[in-house]
Every structure is written in C-alpha cells, then in structure tokens.
Amino acid sequence: MIRFVAETGSTNADMLALAEQGAPEGSWLRAGRQTGGRGRMGRHWESPAGNLHSSTLVRVRASDPPAHTLALVAANAVHALIAPLCVGNARIKWPNDILVDGAKIAGILLERAGDAVIAGIGVNVTGHPEDLDRPVTSLKAQGAIETDAGALLERLAALFTHWLAVWRAQGLEPVRAHWLLNAHPRGTAMRVLQPNGEQVEGAFDTLDQQGMLILRLADGQSRAIHAGDIILN
C-alpha cells in the first residue's frame, strides 16, 4: 500500500516509526516534500516539491541474503525505472547511486531497526540541487515524458517487488549479475573516500558475493571496500 503525505521531515524516519508500530512489509510512504531529507554518510537530501521522496519496508528473514544487499535490490529497481525514461545513459554507481551520463539523478538510503530494513529512495524528477560540487540532473532535464512522482512510484513499487522476490527466492547472485550489467564497467578508474577518511585509488573489478566493491590497485592487488563514497575519474 502506498501512503502519501504532502510534507514531512523524512519518509525514512516516518517509515522506521511505522515499522516499530508493526507496519507490514510492502508498505510505502511518499512525501510531496521533505524538510529533513536524509542522505548517505549523514548528508542532507534536498527534497523540493515535484521530486520523488519515498520509503518502503522489508522485514528480513533468517533465510534471506545479507540485509545490506537490499541496496542492490533497490538499485536494480531504480535503474529499471529511470533508464527507459532518459535519452542519456543510466548507470548504477556503487553502492547505489543512479547516474545519467555521469550526473546523479537518484539516491538510495538503507536504514535498519531489528528485522525492519527501510529503503529510502529519492529521485530528482523536476528539480535538482544547483550548488553541489558533483554533476546532478533530473528526469525533466533528461527529457523524460513521465514526470509525475505518484505515477513513477507506482512503477517503482512494482519493480522493487520483482527484485525483492528474485533476491528472496533465488538468492543474491541474479541480483548481483543484473547490477553488474548496469553499473560502471570493469576497469573504470575510481577513487574511494572511506568513512575513516582514507582514500584509495584503483580500477573497478567486480562486486563480491557479499556485495562488497572489489577494487584493483595500481600494484595489482585487490582491495575489498564495504563502505564509502566513490568518485569516478
């Protein structure tokens, strides 16, 4: 079920509260705008009217793949929503940003409380921040014919349900394989800013079976990265 509120602080915060009150898996919340939108690594997510701000709830089970790999489920769903609408080339950037021709168009934030994982998805539909040090874009700027956030969420919820079912029934492998098809190609040069402040440079190799980024360093060694921000060179 999709609920809509005209304005809230953060749909992720609201969905975490709903999860605590017993909301079932498959619940969705969409806000017209957010006043305290949360981004990854403690950043603010600009959330003006016209864009898509939504969160859904997954109740993880003991038999599921690792909960953090729901990031790949969400990225596959958001990529499938966005790619057909854009003239430019839509790609997933690890861990779960969606870029069009190198400019960020959507972001995903996973938060967990007990068995509840909240997947928060923000899509720049009609607007995007102007003052960032990284390229950003929106569906409107990409010439998309569908720019109604409500209609986009109907489609996104169906795509998320599909990828969640694959993840649960077939495991991580098909989800990971599809993610790799739509992500930066192997050999892409990148710099990783890790949460501890360390920077690592290398070339994208693959995602391992746990969803970790495997980077090939200049000396030929491999490094597994489990968290951080990537800058594509």
Ligand SMILES: O=C(O)CCCC[C@@H]1SC[C@@H]2NC(=O)N[C@@H]21
């Ligand atoms: O930093 C990122 O790329 C992740 C951004 C996630 C933003 C979405 S908008 C809906 C949901 N509610 C939030 O407060 N954040 C997520």
